[in-house]
Amino acid sequence: MKKCLLLVTLFYVFNNLLLGASFNVDSAFNSANKEYINENYNEAVRQYEALLGQGFESTELYYNLGNAYFKLTNYPKSILNYERAQLHDPRNDNIKFNLAKAQIYIIDQIEEIPEIIITKWLRLAIAWFWSDTWALMSVVSFLICLAGFLLYFLILKISFRRTGFYIGILFLILSVFTFIMAFKARSILVNSSGAIVMTPTVTVKGSPSQTSTDLFIVHEGAKVFILEELNEWFEIKLSDGKQGWLLKSDVEPI
Secondary structure (H helix, E strand, O other): HHHHHHHHHHHHHHHHHHHHHHHHHHHHHHHHHHHHHHHOHHHHHHHHHHHHHHHOHHHHHHHOOOOOOOOOOOOHHHHHHHHHHHHOOOOHHHHHHHHHHHOOOOOOOOOOOOOHHHHHHHHHHHHHOOOOHEEEEEHHHHHHHHHHHHHHHHHHHHHHHHHHHHHHHHHHHHHHHHHHHHHHHHHHHOOOOOEEEEHHHOEEEEEOOOOEEEEEEEOOOOOEEEEEEOEEEEEEEEOOOOEEEEEEEHHHEO
């Protein structure tokens, strides 16, 4: 009886802690939003960044922070946070629009190499749902697959067994497919290789050394893709195919 009371007590304490944390986050987020509405953009940025510093993140938090930086004409930081918001919600049209608007104000307008059509379709398919949605679809498909095979093994009637077998095979394939899509979607979110240049002007080098050959110049706000990491250097690639090395301190990963 004492153990039962202890478990119940611990449950309520834990539950209250979670509710309290959620309330504090909502309260802090609403406070930052109020500062933004009142056009106190520096204070709004400070409060949004404080939430991120505590480990909280969401599409709305990154999006609103991007908006606040945009109002302060800090376009590199604005682009960085729009990109982070887009990782969480790739189909959000408001994020796409504001990101494109912020990119107008940066110097480097880099042309992208056209994607292979299959790669583009795959990327769009992955972005169609969040990773959690793909994972849920995978679990549901697997449960239906199990039900189909149980029907095959437990029912004596041939027509039912055949139906169960086909259902099992179909939903097994669907479960594997949606699991792969969930994994890919999660990998894009967690292992993003993109970064935004934060230094006004950066000379990209041919090797990870200050004395190496100068290749080309990029400016703040430009998006690069990190290929490799070596000490204080990143090997990067632009969307137009150019590659080189720059200091980690010159960029901020998405």
